[in-house]
Amino acid sequence: MPDGGIGASNKRREDVRFLTGKGNYTDDINIHGQAHVHFLRSDIAHGKIKRLDTSDAEKMPGVLRIFTAADFEGVGGIPCGWQVTDRHGNPMQEPKHPVLAEGKVRYVGEMIAAVVAETPAQARDAAEAIVLDIEELPAVIDMKEAVKDGAPKVHDELESNLCYDWGFVEENREAVDEAIRGAHHVTTLELVNNRLVANPMEPRVAIGIYDQASGDHTLYTTSQNPHVIRLLMGAFVLGIPEHKLRVVSPDVGGGFGSKIFHYAEEAFCTFAAKAVGRPVKWTCSRSEAFISDAQGRDHVTKIELALDEEGHFLAIRTETYANMGAYLSTFAPSVPTWLHGTLMAGNYRTPLIYVNVKAVFTNTVPVDAYRGAGRPEASFQLERVIDKAAREMGIDPVELRRRNFITEFPYATPVAVEYDTGDYNATMDKLLEMADVAGFEKRLEESRKRGKLRGLGINCYIEACGIAPSNLVGQLGARAGLYESATVRVNATGGLVVMTGSHSHGQGHETAFPQVVADMIGIDPSMVEVVHGDTANTPMGMGTYGSRSLAVGGSAIVRATEKIIAKAKKIAAHLMEASEADIELKDGQFTVAGTDKSVAWGDVTLAAYVPHNYPLEDLEPGLEETAFYDPANFTYPAGAYACEVEVDPDTGKVEIVSFCAADDFGNIVNPMIVDGQVHGGLGQGIGQALLEHAVYDENGQLLTGSFMDYAMPRASDVPFYKVDHSCQTPCTHNPLGVKGCGEAGAIGSPPAVVNAVVDALQRAGHDVTHIDMPLSPSRVWAAMQQG
Amino acid sequence: MYNFEIERPGTIEEAVAALAAEEAQALGGGQTLIPTLKARLAAPAKLVSLAGIAEMKGVRSEDGAVVIGGGATHAEVAREAAETYPALAALAGGIGDPAVRNRGTIGGSLANNDPSACYPAAVLASGATITTNTRQIAADDFFQGMFTTALNDGEIITSVSFPVPQAANYQKFEQPASRFALVGVFVAKFADGVRVAVTGASEDGVFRWSEAEAALSADFSADAISGLSVSPEGMIGDLHGTPEYRAHLVKVLTGRAVSAA
C-alpha cells in the first residue's frame, strides 16, 4: 500500500491555494456585464410599511431597476424544509416568508427593496434616496412575553407567536411526572443557551446569471449545499426546473451551519438577473451579515433530573423555549426538536424522558442550525444538571456519570434513537489520564498561592451525526431525503475524479476523500481528485452539515469505488484470461490467486477506454460509477471533556489553563484533519461559553451588531488543546466505520467550561450553582458578589 | 463611504490652510475616521491627511519631558519611548492590533477622545501639555467629556509633551469584544505628588481619581487605597459591565498599577 491511505495525516492539499491567496471564492468571481444590488433593509424591528416610494431613487445615476414586493407577486416564498407536528398532532404554524417584505417588516435587517445599479456605491446611494415610512409597532423580543395572551403578533395571520408546542415522547408525559414526584432527589436547573452569530470569515455572496439565448439560469452562491439550494429555490420560489438551473458554490470560507439555508438574497439575484437582463451580484458586508445571516441557539430551558438514593437517574423532564426569529429558516423547526430532544438521554440510562419545546416567533433575525445544532443545547443542560445533582447529593461528578453510563449496545433510548456502539468508560478513563485529574489538588494549591481560584469541569457528550436515514427523517417531518451521492470517474490512464454531493467549506474533503479511494485501490492519493460544489458536474447530493460528509458522503464514495473495482476485476480477468472470482486487487495490481500473473491498475483502466482487447459483448466500456448512500442509522460520536480554569477573584476574569478532549469518532481517515476539526469546534464552544452573545434591546435593535460588541474568540482566549481519538468503537452500519467529528468540539465544550468555573467558585466558598453563558468577567464577578 | 476630496499637505501651515475649507476634516491614521466613513456615518467634503507632515512625526526628549509628534503612530511610540517613558510605551504597545498601531496616531486618539481610549489616561495622569497649531493646552483643560475636547474646528494637535514621572504604570482591563479599555487606570508618581487617571469607566470620559491621588501621595502603596471606594454613580453601564463593576475595577486596577509602577 502506498503511503497516504486511510489513517495517514496527509497535509491538506487545498491549503496551498488558501494560504497563498489563490482560493476562488464567490466574491472573486466577476461576470462580464454584471450589475450590483444593494438591499434596503429595515432598521425597525416591527412595523407597517406606510409608504415606499422609489421614484426619486430610480432617477439616480447608474440605477437599472428598483424592486419591491410588488415585483414578486406570483413568486413563491422562501420555503421551510421541515414540518414539526405539535403535541396535539397539529402541524406547526408556518408563516409566509416573502423575498422582499410585504406590507410589514418583522426584524431589523429584513429586506424591503432592492436597487440594481451599475456599481455597488451607486446602488447604495440610490437605496438611501428611497422614501420609506414605517409605522412602528411594539416589538416582541422576549420569548416568554411573546407567548402571553395579548402579545403583539409577529404574523397577524397566525393564531399566536407560538410556532409549535412539541412534546417528546408525549406518551411518556405522565409517567415522567409521576417518576419525578416520587423520586428520592430532584435537581432543577434553569438556564439560557445564549444566542450566537456564526460569523464565518467569508460573508455571504450571490451572483445570478441568466442566459437569454438558452433560458439557463446560474447562481453562484456561498452555500454548504448547492443542490439543496437548486431544489428549494428552483421548485418552491422561482419555478425553474433543475435542468435550467445551475448552482455553483466554489471555495467557501466557512459556514458553521449559517450557509446551509436558502436565503432570499439568492432568490433575488437569480430572479433579477432575468428581469434586468444582466448578471446581478451581491456581496454581504460584515455589518449586514450580523442582521441577515441566520443566528444560532437561543434556548431558555428548565430541566429537572430525578435520581434514586444511589444516584441512578430515574427521569428527566425539560421545558424549553426556542427562538425561531421572525420567519422559519430552512431547518429551523428541526433544531430544537429532532436534533435536540432525541439527544436528551446523553450517555446515560434514564428510563423516562419528556422534552417539551415551545418554538416562538419574535421580531429578531431567523434562528437556525449552528455548529452542533440542537445537540449542544441538549448536552449543555444535561451535563450541567448532572454536575449540579452530583454536588447536591455529595457524589463525585465523574462517579455519578459512570454509575449511569450506558454500557451495552445497541441501546435504544427512550427518546427514539438507537446507539449502535460506544464505550463511555474508555473515553472517560482516557480523559482522566490526559487531564492529570489526580494532580489537580496540587495545581489548585499552586493557583491559590498566586491568588487565583482554580476549578475543574468534566463532562461527557453524545451527538447524532451522519445525518440522516431518509425514511426516518421523513416520518419526523423532513421535506427532503438526507442521503449522499458520489460519482467516481476513472480516466484512461488510471487517475480518478470523485464527484461528490458533499461540499467542503474548510473541512479538507479534497485531502481526506482521496485517501479513502486510494486506500481501496492501493494507489497514491495524488491520483485522485475531488470535484464538488457545482450542480452541473456532481450528482444530486445533500451537502455538508451535521458531521455527515465522511459518514454519509464518504460511504457513497466507497460504494461507487466498490462498483469500479468490481468492474475493473472483470476487465482484469479478461486481460489475464482468468476467472473473475480469482482476481485480487492489492497495491494497484490485479493478480490471479495462486499464479504470478498480474496486470497493473493503469492497464485495466486503459483497456476500459481503449477496448481493443475487451469483453464488449458482456461489459460496457468505460469506468465510471455512481452510488447513492442512505444511512441505516445516525452515527453517535461521544466522548469526555475536561476544562481547567483559573478565575481572578478581583475581576471575575476566567482563563482556560487547560482543555482536554477524549473523543470516540470510530475509525479515523486523517488524524491531523480530525485534530483540526476538534480544535475549531472547541474554539467555538469556548467562544460560546466565555465570549459570544447576540443581544437585542427591547425594541429589537441588535446591540451586538459588530465586532466592537460581539466578542469572537481569538487565539489568546484558548489554551493549547490536548485532543485524543484513540478510543475507537467503529460505527457498525457504514462501510468506513466512521462517525463524524465536525461538531463534537462545539457540543462538548460549553458545559465543561461552565462546570469548571462553578467548581472554582464553589471551592472558594461561593454559593454559586450556575452562571449563564457567556461567562464574561462582569457576570462572574457579579455571581461572586451574590453568594 | 461617500465621495470626498483628499489633500496631502507637507507642512502644518498647509494643513491648517486646507482645513479652512468648508466641511474639511483632518485625517490621522484613519483608524477611527475611516470605519466611520465606511459606515456612512460621516460625510466630510474634504479630508486633509496629516500623514505626510514631517514636523508632526517622531518621539524626542526635551528638558525631562518626552515630546511626541501629533502624527506619531502608536507603534512608533511603543518603540521609541520604551527607554524614556516605559509606561507610556507599554500603553501604546497595548492599543488594538499591529495594523491599528502602525496607522493610528496619538493626535487622532486625543482629538477623538473616545471614553474607552487609552491615551487620554496617560495624558491626564502625566499632566501632559497638548500643543496645537495655535496654542498649548494643559491636559486638565483638554478633555471635556465623551468625544469632546478643547480643540476648535480645524485645530491640529501637532505634539504632546509628557513630563516623565519617577514611576508609572498603566493597567488596562480589556472589554472582551473591542479590546478597548473596559476600564484603564494610569498612575504616575512625580516628586510633588501622584496623579491617577481613569479611562473607560465614566460617562464623562477620562477623569482623575483625586481621593486616590491624595492617599497615594502620602503613601505610594496599594494598601494606601484599600479603605477607599469608588461610587458607581455616573459610571458607564453596558453589556460588558455594570456601573458597579466598573467602579470596582477602578480600585482594583489602581492598586495593581501602584504595585507594578
Ligand SMILES: Cc1cc2nc3c(=O)[nH]c(=O)nc-3n(C[C@H](O)[C@H](O)[C@H](O)COP(=O)(O)OP(=O)(O)OC[C@H]3O[C@@H](n4cnc5c(N)ncnc54)[C@H](O)[C@@H]3O)c2cc1C
Ligand atoms: C481594531 C481597533 C482597535 C483599537 N483599539 C484601541 C485600544 O485598545 N485603545 C485605544 O486607545 N484605541 C484603540 N483604537 C483606536 C485607535 O487608537 C485610533 O488610532 C485612534 O482612536 C484614532 O487615531 P487615528 O490617527 O487613526 O485618527 P483618525 O481616525 O484619522 O481620526 C480620528 C479623529 O481625530 C481627528 N484627528 C486626527 N488627527 C488629528 C490631529 N493631529 N489633530 C487634530 N485632530 C485630528 C480626525 O479629524 C478625526 O476626527 C482601536 C482602533 C481599531 C480600529
